[in-house]
Amino acid sequence: MIKFEFVGLRYGVGPEVLSDINFTLEPGSFHFLTGASGAGKTSLLSLMYLGRKPTRGLVSMFGQSINKLERKQLWSLRQRIGVVFQDFRLLPHLSAFDNVALPLRIMGRPEKETRNNVGELLEWVGLGDYKNALPLTLSGGQQQRVAIARAVIGRPKLLLADEPTGNLDDEIGFRLMNLFEQLNRMGTTIVIATHNHAIMEKFGHSRLILEMGGLRVEETRSSLRRKIEGVY
Amino acid sequence: MKIPFRDFFTKDRRLGVAIGRGRYDLPLNKDEGTNFLRLLIALMSFLAAMALVGSFTLDSMTQRWSSGLENKLTIEIPAEKENGDLRNKDDMASLLKQVEAVLRNEPIVKSADVLDDQDIQNLVEPWLGKDAPLQDIPLPGLISVELNSSEPAAMEKMTADIKVVDSGIVIDTHEAWLQSLLKMIGSLRFAAFVVVIIIAATTVTAIAGAIRSRIAVHKADVELLHLMGANDEYIVRQFQRHALTIALQGSLLGTLTAAAVLFTIKLVSGGDTALMLPALSASAVHTVAVAALPLVACGIAALTARFTVLRSLSLMP
Numbered sequence: 001m002i003k004f005e006f007v008g009l010r011y012g013v014g015p016e017v018l019s020d021i022n023f024t025l026e027p028g029s030f031h032f033l034t035g036a037s038g039a040g041k042t043s044l045l046s047l048m049y050l051g052r053k054p055t056r057g058l059v060s061m062f063g064q065s066i067n068k069l070e071r072k073q074l075w076s077l078r079q080r081i082g083v084v085f086q087d088f089r090l091l092p093h094l095s096a097f098d099n100v101a102l103p104l105r106i107m108g109r110p111e112k113e114t115r116n117n118v119g120e121l122l123e124w125v126g127l128g129d130y131k132n133a134l135p136l137t138l139s140g141g142q143q144q145r146v147a148i149a150r151a152v153i154g155r156p157k158l159l160l161a162d163e164p165t166g167n168l169d170d171e172i173g174f175r176l177m178n179l180f181e182q183l184n185r186m187g188t189t190i191v192i193a194t195h196n197h198a199i200m201e202k203f204g205h206s207r208l209i210l211e212m213g214g215l216r217v218e219e220t221r222s223s224l225r226r227k228i229e230g231v232y
Numbered sequence: 233m234k235i236p237f238r239d240f241f242t243k244d245r246r247l248g249v250a251i252g253r254g255r256y257d258l259p260l261n262k263d264e265g266t267n268f269l270r271l272l273i274a275l276m277s278f279l280a281a282m283a284l285v286g287s288f289t290l291d292s293m294t295q296r297w298s299s300g301l302e303n304k305l306t307i308e309i310p311a312e313k314e315n316g317d318l319r320n321k322d323d324m325a326s327l328l329k330q331v332e333a334v335l336r337n338e339p340i341v342k343s344a345d346v347l348d349d350q351d352i353q354n355l356v357e358p359w360l361g362k363d364a365p366l367q368d369i370p371l372p373g374l375i376s377v378e379l380n381s382s383e384p385a386a387m388e389k390m391t392a393d394i395k396v397v398d399s400g401i402v403i404d405t406h407e408a409w410l411q412s413l414l415k416m417i418g419s420l421r422f423a424a425f426v427v428v429i430i431i432a433a434t435t436v437t438a439i440a441g442a443i444r445s446r447i448a449v450h451k452a453d454v455e456l457l458h459l460m461g462a463n464d465e466y467i468v469r470q471f472q473r474h475a476l477t478i479a480l481q482g483s484l485l486g487t488l489t490a491a492a493v494l495f496t497i498k499l500v501s502g503g504d505t506a507l508m509l510p511a512l513s514a515s516a517v518h519t520v521a522v523a524a525l526p527l528v529a530c531g532i533a534a535l536t537a538r539f540t541v542l543r544s545l546s547l548m549p
């Protein structure tokens with residue numbers, strides 16, 4: 001699904017924020033991405049959602065080296081990736097409903113299907129009464145849920161979430177984690193950047209740990225079991 | 233039940249609401265500078281319409297004058313002989329008769345009219361007044377000639393034949409006068425053409441600038457759409473439709489204002505030809521050309537927006 005080989009990233013002429021990153025994520029796997037603040041979690045995710053090109057090294061997504069892809073192929077590749085940004089990035093002048101509907105509209109799905117799916121999902125994340133609200137009138141946690149709904153509405157093959165439960169209490173946090181689990185069971189590969197140990201303990205997926213610019217993979221008992229059972 | 237087109241009339245104008253492919257994800261129609269751009273395009277269309285009509289008018293002026301003077305010439309028997317003595321009346325009459333006879337035998341001549349005293353009086357009246365004592369003033373003999381063609385060889389033969397009668401006879405083909413007039417009109421038309429080009433260039437620059445500033449304002453949002461996998465066409469379409477709408481509104485306003493102004497000029501001048509200006513031309517072709525201005529403006533706006541946005545998008549990863 002994702003393969004990084006000796007990937008390095010620097011901003012401008014600054015020092016390398018990420019260096020010699022090597023890892024492979026299998027299709028259908030579930031990972032937490034963790035590391036201290038400033039360790040480069042957001043930067044690593046931005047390489048995965050093709051928001052940036054690495055300064056060195058090779059990145060392959062969906063089995064294709066991204067350097068070799070044409071512009072057109074990048075569009076359809078991006079449509080298969082759902083992203084929850086750390087700062088949400090909701091379009092400020094669009095209602096919660098239209099923000100969530102955006103990926104489906106970009107994909108050109110029929111409007112009727114879009115309306116049904118978006119309405120249902122917004123109910124599910126507890127924002128049924130806020131369909132027409134503009135993002136600025138929503139609380140941080142509500143905006144976060146809109147951002148999550150937008151990331152999952154298109155049933156992406158890869159879901160990247162940057163601190164998706166940061167502003168949420170545990171109850172709703174777990175509820176949304178269950179949403180990700182469900183998506184994962186349907187075949188979506190998931191990477192979630194988080195500091196939240198309670199969540200990492202509870203769900204027990206393998207961890208990608210960023211330290212001093214490098215990346216270390218830490219399997220857990222449950223992730224190893226899944227591997228052995230051949231889930232992926 | 234939602235009425236599909238209700239959104240069209242509300243302030244948000246379909247912002248984020250899908251009806252077919254007509255949707256804005258970006259609030260372009262609420263951006264600052266939209267009114268300014270609309271006004272600018274209106275002004276440009278107004279000027280372009282004026283320049284167009286001006287050049288059409290010059291066109292028809294040229295045609296009228298050249299077709300009026302073509303194949304016509306005037307033969308003048310000077311009132312003075314070459315040695316400075318005045319010709320007497322009988323002398324003049326006999327010369328006129330001889331020239332007339334020569335002309336009658338020229339195949340190229342369609343008709344020839346000797347201007348009598350009354351005709352000449354009419355001609356000089358504006359300068360000398362109604363009661364000018366013509367008998368006391370030495371007048372030249374004038375013959376107005378209409379030709380079948382202006383074929384050079386036949387013209388030369390005719391000139392030679394006339395010169396035989398008297399070498400002092402002057403043959404005025406109006407050519408020199410017409411040439412300089414046409415030259416002047418030509419440069420006026422060129423000026424009109426340059427004006428139209430400048431207008432088009434200014435419009436393109438203004439629209440491109442406006443679109444660039446809109447992209448800058450919405451950079452984060454455009455980037456987000458791009459990251460979500462929106463293809464270039466999806467994003468371009470919104471800017472293009474926005475530019476097209478503004479251009480249509482602006483250019484209709486400008487062109488209609490120009491039409492109103494021209495119509496008023498026409499009414500006031502009442503087709504008066506005292507200034508030798510033909511009435512403002514309004515042939516079908518010209519009307520269509522001016523009416524097509526808004527379409528041209530829309531085309532320019534849409535294409536400019538298209539290429540400006542495509543360029544910015546090509547810079548994104």
Ligand SMILES: Nc1ncnc2c1ncn2[C@@H]1O[C@H](COP(=O)(O)OP(=O)(O)OP(=O)(O)O)[C@@H](O)[C@H]1O
Pocket residue numbers: 011017035036037038039040041042043044086
């Ligand atoms: N756009 C940028 N330009 C320059 N430097 C940047 C940029 N984005 C991030 N950095 C730098 O890269 C390093 C890693 O930042 P990043 O945002 O990836 O960390 P993070 O792990 O996501 O932190 P946090 O947990 O606080 O979100 C930081 O030192 C930061 O200063």
Ligand SMILES: [Mg+2]
Pocket residue numbers: 041042043086162
């Ligand atoms: Mg971060």
